[in-house]
Amino acid sequence: MTDPLLAAxxxxxxxxxxxxxxxxxxxxxxAPVTRVLGTRRGFVVGPPDLGVTGRALDALxxxxxRFFASRGEAFEWKTRAHDRPADLPGRLIAAGFVPEETxxxxxxPVEAISPSAxxxxxxxxxxxxxxxxxxxIAHLSATVFGSEExxxxxxxxxxxxxxxxxxxxxxxxxxxxxxxxxxLELVGGTSFAGLWGGAxxxxxxxxxxxxxxxxxxxxxxRTRGVRYLQVDALPPSRPILQRLAFTAVTTTTPxxxxxx
Numbered sequence: 001m002t003d004p005l006l007a008a009x010x011x012x013x014x015x016x017x018x019x020x021x022x023x024x025x026x027x028x029x030x031a032p033v034t035r036v037l038g039t040r041r042g043f044v045v046g047p048p049d050l051g052v053t054g055r056a057l058d059a060l061x062x063x064x065x066r067f068f069a070s071r072g073e074a075f076e077w078k079t080r081a082h083d084r085p086a087d088l089p090g091r092l093i094a095a096g097f098v099p100e101e102t103x104x105x106x107x108x109p110v111e112a113i114s115p116s117a118x119x120x121x122x123x124x125x126x127x128x129x130x131x132x133x134x135x136x137i138a139h140l141s142a143t144v145f146g147s148e149e150x151x152x153x154x155x156x157x158x159x160x161x162x163x164x165x166x167x168x169x170x171x172x173x174x175x176x177x178x179x180x181x182x183x184l185e186l187v188g189g190t191s192f193a194g195l196w197g198g199a200x201x202x203x204x205x206x207x208x209x210x211x212x213x214x215x216x217x218x219x220x221x222r223t224r225g226v227r228y229l230q231v232d233a234l235p236p237s238r239p240i241l242q243r244l245a246f247t248a249v250t251t252t253t254p255x256x257x258x259x260x
Contacts, residue, residue: 005107005228006082006249010048012190013230017045020188023162024155030063035075040155041256042068042075049084057085061095065257074258080105081251089255097255103232106246110222110229113245117215119172120207123179125216128169134160136178137169137199144199170216172200172209179204184217191227193217198237210240 018034021027025038032050036043044064052060061077068075077092089099119125128134134156142149159167166188172180180200186193195217200209221229232252233241242248 003247003249005247008228009105009107009192009230009249013187013192013194014045014047016187016190016192018047022159022185023164023167024159028067030060030067033060033064035064035067038158040151042071042073044075044077046083048080048082050088053085053087057088057091058095061091065095068257069259072259074256076100076254076256079253079255081253089253092255095257097257100254100256101234102251102253103234104238104248105250105252106231106233106238106241106248108229108241108244108246110218110226113215113218113229115215115219117208117211119209119212120204123172123174123204123207123209123212125170125172125212127220128171128181131157131160133169133171133178137171137181137197140178140181140201141197141199144201168217168220169197170213170220172204172213174204180209180213182213182217184220186221186224186226192230193221193224193226193228195229195231210237211244214241214244 025036028035028037032052033044033046036045050057050060064075064077077097079089093099128137135153138149138153138156141147141152166186168184170182170184171178182198183196184193185196195214198210198213218229231237231241231246238248
């Protein structure tokens with residue numbers, strides 16, 4: 001029997017990936033997949049069943065490689081564990097893709113998430129407003145993940161200019177400094193929203209900030225009429241989310257191709 005949460009995810013979120021451009025991005029269709037352009041690296045997304053196998057699948061993969069190679073651009077092919085054909089990951093590796101860390105896709109009904117998750121003492125949580133806050137989030141991301149601050153800032157600002165109220169950035173502050181941040185992204189035309197972009201300074205981890213940021217975003221999603229929240233979680237986050245009423249429905253592994 002199909003998990004109803006997974007069925008809803010495939011029917012709504014996966015369809016939106018193929019047909020709806022996020023702020024600051026454009027879509028380029030090469031059926032059965034869609035190329036997502038305008039992010040720091042390209043993306044290829046497809047339906048749960050690509051409907052092609054063998055040589056036809058290899059040809060589809062190599063078309064994407066040629067396309068992004070002509071742009072001198074790295075790109076990610078996002079896969080899920082339940083996708084078909086099952087040999088897609090092996091064929092991606094054979095074509096020169098490298099797998100990144102596998103994440104668990106977790107989903108929770110918004111109404112199941114308790115709003116009672118206060119931040120630790122001395123920390124306040126609020127929604128980000130304006131360019132200055134986005135630049136502070138970029139600085140936090142660079143500090144936590146070692147990413148290029150200017151590139152992250154450019155991406156955040158470009159997305160903000162193109163956004164029409166579907167993205168909410170949330171920051172946690174202590175003594176006037178942003179110590180943690182994350183965002184809520186409504187998936188247009190669906191009953192879903194995604195929780196993304198979590199970053200917390202090392203000194204503030206293990207103090208309940210992750211839980212507090214999830215609760216705050218869930219409360220915001222509830223006011224926007226969202227029915228389900230979805231997260232792609234790394235292993236450290238999975239048990240926290242499951243305690244917050246999230247259910248694991250599948251896993252997702254990005255396969256990345258990089259120009260020589």
